[in-house]
Amino acid sequence: MQVGILGPVEAHSPDGKISVGGPRPRTLLALLAIRVGEIVLLDRLIDGLYGAEPPSDAANALQGQVSRLRRALGDASLIEFHPAGYRLALAADQVDAHRFAALAADGQQALEQGDPQAAESLLSEALQLWRGPALADVDAAGHATRLEQQRSTATNALIAARIRLGKADVQEISDLVQRHPLDERLRGYLMQALNQQGRQAEALQAFEDAKALLADELGTDPSAELRAIHLQILRGQSHRELPAQLTTFVGRQEELRRIAALTSRLVTLTGPGGAGKTRLALQSAGPGAIFVDLAPVRDVAAATLQALGLKETVLAPEDRLTLALRERDALLILDNCEHVIVQAAALAQHLLSTCPQLRILATSREALGITGETLCPVPPLNPEQSLALFTDRARLVNPAFVRDEHTVDVCRSLDGLPLAIELAAARTRTLTTEDISARLHDRFRLLTKGNRAAAPRHQTLRAVVEWSWDLLDDDERDLATTFATFSGGATLDAVEQVGRHDIEVLEALVDKSLVEAADGRYRMLETIREFCAQHGRADAEHASYFHALARQADPELRRRNQLHWFAKLSAEHANLVQAVEWTTEHDPDRALRLVSDLSWYWYLKGSRTEIQATAQKLLAKLGEQPTEEYAILLALAAPERVHGVLEQLRGPIRYPFVLVAWAMLSGPPDPHAPRTRLQDEVERSEDPWIQGLISFSAAYLNWAVDGDRGKAVAESRVALRKFEDLGERWGAAQVLDVLANLTEDPHEALALTDQALRAVSELGANEELAEMRCRRADRLLDLDQDEAERDYHQALELASRAGVTATRALAATGLARIAHRRGNLTEAERLLREARGELGFGWMHSTAKEQVEAALTELVRSREA
Known part of the structure; x- marks a missing residue:
């Protein structure tokens, strides 16, 4: 059952339109539909049906009208009797007025949150429910007036959304202005719509018409809002609206709160490619922000002029921008600054110093580096947000998608990088999450099918990282390939020793969001690391550094500073395992010494089983030796064979793990057995x-x-x-x-x-x-x-x-x-x-x-x- 009151009162069943009856049954249905799901008091229904002159037996008369309406609807249970009144037993969305109100509220919220595309869709759907004047064929003036006011508010919001999208209908707005000539908001919309179509003279004349009418009719001047629109048109300021977003925004609540709380006039969102800096900037910007995409441009000032809808003149572009912005309270978004970083920094400094009310929100893979800049790093999504994003995007291509344990593995492997997660989610149309997870060792080949309409640098995972790589100089590229050798991040000392570059080069990689710095360690996201590793590695130097560290740490693990050294080796655990694996393949003799130098650490950490497979591989490459090192390797790889080698050892013991392994595998010595050397x-x-x-x-x-x-x-x-x-x-x-x-x-x-x-x-x-x-x-x-x-x-x-x-x-x-x-x-x-x-x-x-x-x-x- 559907009931309509946005026009003549109607009721529809699955079989078609229902003949409700005369004016009173229609009025009764309307009064009940206005408060659908609620009990409408008897007195209120009687007043609505009979006005100031109700019949002497009003209660019986009302009951009679209810009976007629029940028969017309064909289902008596739809109108429930309660001691206090009657109730229409339908869901709210079965009455068009309530459906309209919900859609209109959602549309206005989308508009307030900076999403005019969604706002237009919702508000258009809401207004399409109207079939004429509200309650057109019943006497319910008060209710009709309230509904018409809601309709007017939604209509204004729809026009505002279309203006932001640059597609307002001038004729539609003109018709509304004729019906409501004193509505200054509609006058402003008309001026903006004319200006967007290049009809600046007509837009300015519309202001003069409004000014004259307000003076004649009300004796007042135009409002501050209308005067601001007039000034904007005089200056030729018709800037581009923010790009409409086609998908929901997921996560980043903490970053949004931080941006909102910052008082700096220059905030730069920094982070690696694909971290979602642009989307975060758009989400945090309010209506009226000026968006400048610098990715495809070479001249920052010229691109900003175009975004403002300004033409170049004899004035320098910077001065033209100052003239346009110096009296405006505006937010300028400079997106993708990294490849024009010097120009972007210079323009930002110039505009901030000449336009006191201007604020700038920049996105870049490195800081602009000017006075007054506040950095807001955009980190990878946390595990919960990563899963939510993957699930949301996967259901766009596969509505039946249900996340599983492999979804968690995929998001973790992709470092919580939003673009990588979206590219992976797009593959769920043809692959399971288990398939995707198994193929992420070659992620640059797998994640190649992105949004065809996106900028080229955002269509594949390789393009995202390549954009950053191309901005590096030779020293930065050399250190990036060296750094990619570290599987577990690195300390400053490790980077300097293995990479052989000054700290300034490392700092440049941090500034350009290719390397993260935290708690005295540096690390690369796995996606960036895999890309850089394809351009070169420094495995021999890496193994040499960590072998020296293991040699130095081994005796310290049995002394007073053992907690410090144990923590130091634990922080380098992944690098140590990597060094053992590489030397096993390329330098087995060194691998044997490295295994021995790490043996006590592995024993304390309880990691012997982790290294067992590599130890067995190394054992297969070496001939038997009567040495401590070989005994240690046997204890890890083939403990049943170790006793024969232990009996051949003569000392002195250099690796105490030999003694512990002896005790674990052979037990206490027999006091009656002959003593050994x-x-x-x-x-x-x-x-x-x-x-x-x-x-x-x-x-x-x-x-x-x-x-x-x-x-x-x-x-x-x-x-x-x-x-x-x-x-x-x-x-x-x-x-x-x-x-x-x-x-x-x-x-x-x-x-x-x-x-x-x-x-x-x-x-x-x-x-x-x-x-x-x-x-x-x-x-x-x-x-x-x-x-x-x-x-x-x-x-x-x-x-x-x-x-x-x-x-x-x-x-x-x-x-x-x-x-x-x-x-x-x-x-x-x-x-x-x-x-x-x-x-x-x-x-x-x-x-x-x-x-x-x-x-x-x-x-x-x-x-x-």
């Missing part, structure tokens, strides 16, 4: 860290082999003091764990474990965090079973993240014991069988396997009991 060499070591390790080992053996608790505690205290003197948290944590095992007080054991956890937490040693958390759960098992369960789950998660399968098995065994105690034998068995499947080679795995098998045996006995 390596054992003697290790015990003679003057390295304080190795001495601490020897004391730690002695404490363990005193307890495990001799059962001498007192001696074990004393040796542990010696070891702890040595590690604490060094400021070495890993070693201290190991000793604290042994002391927790040695004490007979469960609460003291828990306190010592917490100390050990704090030490490895400071260091960020993932394997130890998982192991210590599991030990803490073991020690809680008989004190607080619920807290023990939480710790086991946390240990399981940490061990999964670090790839430590032995600790995963132990945590699962602990959870199985808890399930067993709670009577859930099925769950306990499942956990233990999963734990058994985790275990492989090495002493730690063998020890874990003993615990798993013991728990399984205990479970079987419980079932048999």
Whole structure:
């Protein structure tokens, strides 16, 4: 059912137009439709139907009219009775007046937000609902007047939108002026429309006509607004409207707020190509802003004159612009300044100094660099905004699109760069997001189908970056290709050492938005990095720099400054992995040394599984060697083979990871076995860290082999003091764990474990965090079973993240014991069988396997009991 009151009152069912009846049924339907969905009071309906002379039985008369209207509509439920009155049971959009009001409101909002294209579409649709004067065939003057006022407001807004789009209808406005001769807003629209068509003389005459009429009829002068339009026409100022946008604006709320809050008269939006600087500038600009696209031009002043609709004269273009703008409160948008940066800066400085009310919003890949400029960086979109943009644009070409986990991968791979995301979303018409994600390793080939009507530099991803590349000088290009070698960003020292250019060249790349600087590090967006890497790399120099860093850092990781050096290596983790991978392919001997220099870092970080595949590739390139370096490589790539090489080592030990790997894979030495030369060499070591390790080992053996608790505690205290003197948290944590095992007080054991956890937490040693958390759960098992369960789950998660399968098995065994105690034998068995499947080679795995098998045996006995 549809009801119309914007013209004669009508009702339509799916079968066609309904004959509502005479004046009173039509009036009743109109009164109910005006407040559709609401209860209209009985008194109000009676007044509307009968005026000042209602019948003596008005209530019955009203009821009779309702009955007639119900029969006419063919559905009595459409008019509901309530004790206070009647209600038309339709949705608001089933009445044309309400549909009109919603469309008109949206259109006016679009106009206020600077989107005249959307405003024109919405307002045109709203006004097309009118079929004549409102409520044309019923007596409802008050309601009709209100609706006509809304119609007039919408009509004015539509004319304003068309003026901004440069396509106003002069004749239509002239007709409205004749009907409303004292409406100054309509007079202003007429002047602007005439001026846009090049009829300046008629536009000026329209002002004189308005001025004379206002003086004769009202004894007043034209309003300030009308006088401003008159002055604009006198100066020939008919500037281009802002480009209409064809898609919705997504995200950037924080940047919009910042721009709105800035008081500087020159604000420059900076960022890499494709970051959305132009769209942000247009979105932040209010109505009346002057837009100058500098991308296709060579003369900035001439382009600005054209944007203002001004012709060149004998005056210099800068002076002509000053004359036009010096008394105007205006916003000038200078878009794409980067390739004419010197001209743009000079013009901006000239205009700001000669036009006191002028404000300039510039977009550029580098700052204009003049006094008073405020920079507003336009960063990549955050993950949530990236997903929203991808989804919005994908649904334009594929309405059934639903985002999935691959959508997240695509947006992350594209650095949150809006243009790249839009280009990728356009491919969802023929590709799945999984297909797109898999092809992003060759993003410049994939993202080639953009908007054909866009500027060439915005049609493909390659064109976007190439525009920036072409603006670089030779030194900047050379450093950009070098910088592209860094997969994890770089410090200033790394860039200077590998790139061999002065800091000024790096600063130029930052200024031109090809490199980002934050928190003492420099990085490239992956898209820019991939492009620059195609022009050259510096892998050998990169590997040399990071090998030197690894060599310098290795001993420091066992001294007082270990947190500083661990953080330094962690920040360079991606570069270190890259250096190992490159040297493995191109210089295997150096790769072997680099792997050894990084071995302790990888152990502390819990990253050994991450490097395993590369280590196995390197192992295949090398012949067997009786060296520490080769033993370390075997420990990472083929641990089952390492024991034979360890037995051949003679010392002195240069890489302490060898000793830890020996302990992990072979377990404590057999006190009855013949001593080896390596054992003697290790015990003679003057390295304080190795001495601490020897004391730690002695404490363990005193307890495990001799059962001498007192001696074990004393040796542990010696070891702890040595590690604490060094400021070495890993070693201290190991000793604290042994002391927790040695004490007979469960609460003291828990306190010592917490100390050990704090030490490895400071260091960020993932394997130890998982192991210590599991030990803490073991020690809680008989004190607080619920807290023990939480710790086991946390240990399981940490061990999964670090790839430590032995600790995963132990945590699962602990959870199985808890399930067993709670009577859930099925769950306990499942956990233990999963734990058994985790275990492989090495002493730690063998020890874990003993615990798993013991728990399984205990479970079987419980079932048999």
